[in-house]
Amino acid sequence: MEVQGTVADGFLAVRDAFVRNFAARGDTGAALAVHLDGRQIIDLWGGTRDGGAPWARDTAVMVRSATKGPAAAVLHLLHQRGRLDLDAPVGTYWPEFKTNGKERVLVRQLLAHRAGLPVLDRPLTLAEAVDGVSGPRAVAAQAPLWEPGTAHGYHAHTFSWLLDELVRRVTGQRLGVWFAHEVAEPLGLDLWFGLPPASGGDSGSAVTGAGSRIARTVAAEAPEQPAGQGLRVRAKSAVADAYRDPASLTRRTFGVITPHPDENDPAYLTAGLPGSGAVTTARALSRFYASLIGEPEDGRRLFTPATLTQARSQESSGPDQVLLTHTRFGLGYMLHGPASPMLGPGSFGHPGRGGSLAFADPEAGVSFAYTTAGMQKSVTSDPRAQALIRALRGCLPEGRRAPR
Secondary structure (H helix, E strand, C coil): CCEEEEECCCCHHHHHHHHHHHHHCCCCEEEEEEEECCEEEEEEEEEEEECCEECCCCCEEECHHHHHHHHHHHHHHHHHCCCCCCCCEHHHCCHHHCCCCCCCCEHHHHHCCCCCCCCCCCCECHHHHCCCCHHHHHHHHCCCCCCCCCCCCCCCCHHHHHHHHHHHHHHCCCHHHHHHHHHHHHHCCCEEECCCCHHHCCHHHHHHHHHHHEECCEECCCCCCCCCCCHHHHHHHHHHHHHHCCCCHHHHHHCCECCCCCCCCHHHHHHCCCCCCEEECHHHHHHHHHHHHCCCCCCCCCCCHHHHHHHHCCCEEEECCCCCCEEEECCCCEECECCECCCCCCCEEEECCCCCEEEEECCCCEEEEEEECEECCCCCCCHHHHHHHHHHHHHCCHHHCCCC
8 A cells, every 4th residue: 555645753653553554454545644733743645535546635535523623613712702602501592492491501511412412303304404404493493302411422413403503693604604714714724514616516516626635435344353352342332233223312313314314425515514524634634623722833723721621621421322332522522531532631522433533632732633535333433543543652752642
C-alpha cells in the first residue's frame, strides 16, 4: 500500500501504524492528521476513494457522528457570544418544543444526550429527514422516553434536528450555514455541513462538482478479533445483539431514518445533518480541534478557556440507555473512557460509527483526526483509530504522555 504525506521527526511509528491498518485491519482508503501545539506534525493519506481511484491529498469523506463535535461548537460559540443560554429551557427559543413533558428540558441536556429523545414514534424517510422541516417538527412533538435529566442515552440521529432547529431559532440560519460563515471560512477549513451546490446547481451537481475530492463510503469488514478482550468485546456484542432486535431502543434509535439512508446519495451529502452528515478532510477536522484548545499557527482560537472547560466538563456518565455500555459525555462531546478511548483523561471529541474519530487533548496540546471510507462495524471504538492513538502516545515526549 502506497501511503503519502508527511510525518515530523520522532513520529514515524504513527506512519507505520497507519500503513498497517491497510495490511492487517481492513482499511480501504483513509487519512490521518495530527496537530501539536497548533502545528501540523502528521498529514497522511492512502488507499482508494472510489472504484480504485487513489485517495488524494484533498480527498474528503462523510464522517458520520464525528460530525457532532463541530456541530456542538456552534452552540458553545453562540453561548460564548451571549446569544444562547445553555441553562435556559429549549422552549425559550423554540416555543413549539414545549409539549409532552419537555417544558423544562434545558439546552445543555440536548448536548449531553439527557433529553430522553433518541427515538421518534414514527421513523422518517430520507426525504423527510433532510427537508429541514419534518425532523424539527417530529422532535418537537415527541414525548421523552425518560424524565429529562435523569438518565442519558445516545441521540444518534435526533441530535441533528434538535441542534439545527435551535440554532435556526437563535440566529435565523441553519447550523451548517452559520458554521460555514463563522468557522469554516475564517479558518479555511474544508469542512462542510452539506456540500455546497456547484455553480448554483442542485444537490446532484454538488457531488458531481466536488469530483475526485469526495470518497464514497463502502462496507469494509475488519479481520476477526481474538475473543476474551473483556469489557470492550462484551459491550460491542451487547450492542450488536440489540441492533438485531427491531423492538430494542438501540435498533429504534439508529433506525430513526428508515430505510437506512444511502450515505453516498447526493440528497444526504448535501443536507449536512449536524449529527451525522459532515463531509471533511482529516486535515480540516484536526485543525478545527486545534482551534478549540489553542492557536493554530495560521488561524485563530475559537474557544475561550472558560468555554473549553464548559465543553469538556462531564455532564453524563454511566449506563447509556442506547449504547448499552458506560459512556461519558461533556456538552456535545464524548469524553475519554473505556467505551471511547482517546489519548488520555482530558481528551474530548467524537467518533463516527464505522471508523472515523476526531478529538483534542488540551493537556498534551494534541488534536487528532482519522477519516476513513471503509466503514466497519465499530460504534465508538474502532481498532484502526485505536492503533494510531497507541502509536501517537508512544511518540509524544514523556511530559505529554497522559495515562490511558
